Amino acid sequence: MIQTKFSKLAEVFARLEKTASSLAMIDILADFFPKISPEEAKISAYLLRGELTPPYEGLEIGLADKMVIRAIALAQNSTNEKIESLFNKAGDLGLVVEILKIGDKKKGLPAGRQGLIIKEVFEKLIEIANFGGAGSQEKKVNYLADLISKVSGEEARYIVRTILGTLRLGVGEMTFLYGLAKAFSGNLPSQDLPTGQAGLWQASKKNKAVLEYAFNVISDLGEVAYAVSKNGFGKIGDIEPKVGVPIRMMLSSRIEELKEVHNHIPGEVLVEDKYDGERIQAHILNKRRPTRTIRGQTQTDTDNTNVVLFSRRQENVTHQYPDVIGALKKSFKGKEAIVEGEVVPFDEKTGKQVPFQILMSRRRKHKIEEYIKKIPVKYFLFDLLYLDGHNFLGKSLEQRKTALKNSLAKSKIIEFAEGAVTDDLAEIKKRFEDSIKMGNEGIMIKDYSGIYQAGSRGWLWIKFKKDYQKEIVDTFDLAVVGALYGAGRRAKTYGSLLAAAYNPKKNKYYSFTKIGTGFTDETLAQLPKILDKYKLKEKSKLLETGMNMDVWFEPKIVLEISGAEITVSPTHTVAEDKIKTGLPAGRQGGLALRFPRFLRWRKDKSAEEATTVQEIYDIYKPRQ
DSSP states (O other): OOOOBHHHHHHHHHHHHTOOOHHHHHHHHHHHGGGSOHHHHHHHHHHHTTOSSOGGGOOOOOOOHHHHHHHHHHHTTOOHHHHHHHHHHHSOHHHHHHHHHHHHHHTTOOOOOOOOBHHHHHHHHHHHHHOOSTTHHHHHHHHHHHHHHTSOHHHHHHHHHHHHTOOOOOOOHHHHHHHHHHHHHTTSOGGGSOSHHHHHHHHHHHHHHHHHHHHHHHOOHHHHHHHHHHHOSTTGGGOOOOTTSOOOOOEEEEOSSGGGHHHHOOSOEEEEEEOSSEEEEEEEEESOOOEEEETTEEEEOGGGEEEEEEOTTOOBOGGGOHHHHHHHHHHBOSSEEEEEEEEEEEETTTTEEOOHHHHGGGOOSSOHHHHHHHSOEEEEEEEEEEETTEEOTTSOHHHHHHHHHHHBOOOSSEEEOOEEEEOOHHHHHHHHHHHHHTTOSEEEEEETTOOOOTTOEEEEEEEEEGGGGSSSOOEEEEEEEEEEEOOGGGTTSEEEEEEEEEETTTTEEEEEEEEOSSOOHHHHHHHHHHHGGGEESSOOTTEEOSOOOSEEEOSOOEEEEEOSEEEEESSOOBTTTTSOOOSSTTOOOEEEEESOEEEEEOTTOOGGGSOBHHHHHHHHGGGO
């Protein structure tokens, strides 16, 4: 049985840290994964992303800088003051511990290295994360100190960064899947593998699509890595949805004018209201459904129904919506299901929707019952992905809708998304106008015969929002990548933020605009608290920009902004390889958004779900 030293994985981390090239990252991953066991592949998939489990499990180590400083001091027989002083100079506790260990080696002191294998380090990290209750922080510090004492400087660097959530290797999900595909495409039988390096890439691209499907269904890079390492590509395509494991949500494309609809969907479409709420995927499981007779009537006991709610980022948000859970338990008629819908806040007195930002007050651990009364909601169901042992992902929207309405009943909280089936543009326009009058964002236009493309953005779903009817170009969800310090009333915070779009093919972020308006005084005051945990010493290796900023951030936080016009800029970089800049010869430029205005934080989106470079270019191109 293969047992790989953790030092080998640390070497991979070091190589990845030194490159910003996605192709180089893919090659590094492809070289490493065939050499390790399936179990190690699973562990490495998590650790490469700075995680211990898939995100939906939400396992966090729970140690801040001060506790890690104590652990390093204990491991190195030093003092907290010395470690803190070194940290203030280096700005990275991972580098601090590595420097100390290298110093020990130069002095001839024993490094304490025992050559731990990947599994041993991982199990120790899991153990540290799982400590809870009285005295748990002390146990975490002692266990981490023990682990640090047993590894080399380079290994300690990456262990500490993993603990603190500052690993930042830049391996995107799609980059990882490409690396995994290339790693095992070379193991295909010769008759299945085209010749030459180009042939290997061709096979890798095909197999990456297989891995991407599996990842979109089970949201777990570790399980995907384990499966392909153990069984190859043959069984990956057979992966099925599982109740309790989030499916990555299908995404929509956008159009500028309604007349474009039939360019993308030639047949009948379902036109639905687009609600301004939080998209939630509900997993419903009846472990057993005992019946009982009361006053001569047989009733089904719904108390044994388990319901788990996931956000679009695969975060478990079950505790935030006990009212929705209770309603689903009463509404559901089957054994198990995975459904999707939008949770929308309402004013009970007026019966009208209230702004999305108010719903974010529900994101709390305490006083949930109080906020249920303050912020009542409705759950508008619009899709069904799995029902009673049957996978509905490959079924038409018409079939999914029928099954959805047959398996759940409407109630005060549970509603079905309003919609109509048509191929008439005039009716689509009327549905749009009616939706706006109801206080919705706009409409969703869906291919009525289309399948559910988990995790993918295509033309089976199209969104059309009210912003398109104004002079404002659109709204954009962008990653915050930098900031300038403020002045005057903004002196103690940031005055403006640099925001970037994402290119998933290149695993890169490209600056699009600098935002300084739309912030309330309260939001401005919170900026350092929201952003500083992602502060970098220098510009992210994944970011392309011509801007100079006071502070750089790891792309983690997403905001939504509006703007007036997309223009060509000498300093921003969106689609710089596709446009004629109109700038003097030899000067490169990209697309930029003029007069941007902050609208809200998108806590439900990851940076990799930000508006893409291609989306922005598609909006800009028809205007030229």
